[in-house]
Amino acid sequence: MQRAALKLSIAHLYPDLLNIYGDMGNIMALKMRCAWRDIEVEVHNITTGQIINQADYDLFFAGGGQDTQQVIAANELMRNGVELNKAANLNKPMLAICGSYQLFGNYYLTSDNQRLRGISILDVHTQAGEKRFIGNVTATCPFLPIRTIVGFENHSGQTFLGDNVEAFMKVKVGNGNNGADKTEGARYKNVFGTYLHGPLLPKNPHFCDYLIQLALNVKYDCNIPMFPLNDELEYFAHEARICAKY
Ligand code: GLN
Numbered sequence: 678m679q680r681a682a683l684k685l686s687i688a689h690l691y692p693d694l695l696n697i698y699g700d701m702g703n704i705m706a707l708k709m710r711c712a713w714r715d716i717e718v719e720v721h722n723i724t725t726g727q728i729i730n731q732a733d734y735d736l737f738f739a740g741g742g743q744d745t746q747q748v749i750a751a752n753e754l755m756r757n758g759v760e761l762n763k764a765a766n767l768n769k770p771m772l773a774i775c776g777s778y779q780l781f782g783n784y785y786l787t788s789d790n791q792r793l794r795g796i797s798i799l800d801v802h803t804q805a806g807e808k809r810f811i812g813n814v815t816a817t818c819p820f821l822p823i824r825t826i827v828g829f830e831n832h833s834g835q836t837f838l839g840d841n842v843e844a845f846m847k848v849k850v851g852n853g854n855n856g857a858d859k860t861e862g863a864r865y866k867n868v869f870g871t872y873l874h875g876p877l878l879p880k881n882p883h884f885c886d887y888l889i890q891l892a893l894n895v896k897y898d899c900n901i902p903m904f905p906l907n908d909e910l911e912y913f914a915h916e917a918r919i920c921a922k923y
Contacts, residue, residue: 700740702876828873
């Protein structure tokens, strides 16, 4: 019996505002790693002014942005804050990178002292620091089959974790959330925030597949088998970025 085609609907939040340092590459990785497995994917760009119904989407992605764009993005995210929180509490996977990670938290105090309210999916808060953290990061992640995660950070924001969230990664080389507590990113249910650009998912195919697997399992309410891909090139790029000091 022919298996019904698997299908995922991805909401790309505000690519017109939050899309710097190649973060679009994350959407491309999700699309290709699904296509290579005959999983149909629809990517919906959610633009300014749009009101969403979270039931229309299986996975949510938002990229990074400069402070100016974040002021607009904060208002837009607030417009859909209830729906996005509903999706998070239904265990739908979400990935928020840097500027959007900050806005998925409780607030972001910018370098010119504007307090941008976040949608509080992640119990974190951020304040702009004096120093800009720029450079390659090597981190480890306890729940992934391959423990290392590599990426590139470029942020002045320093993020601090609250009680209702766990660290996504442990920094081995680089700064991470705040350059002090050796955490990087945050996780609540299946929502992941991280400072890592790169883009993140092409360089960490194991995490890309982890997100796809979560989306399939939540949507179809069972464990959907995903066959492995030939990731020789991807892991060549991954290992090339693992900092020698690690
Ligand atoms: N403007 C924020 C900061 O500097 C986020 C930057 C980004 O998304 N790379 O911390």
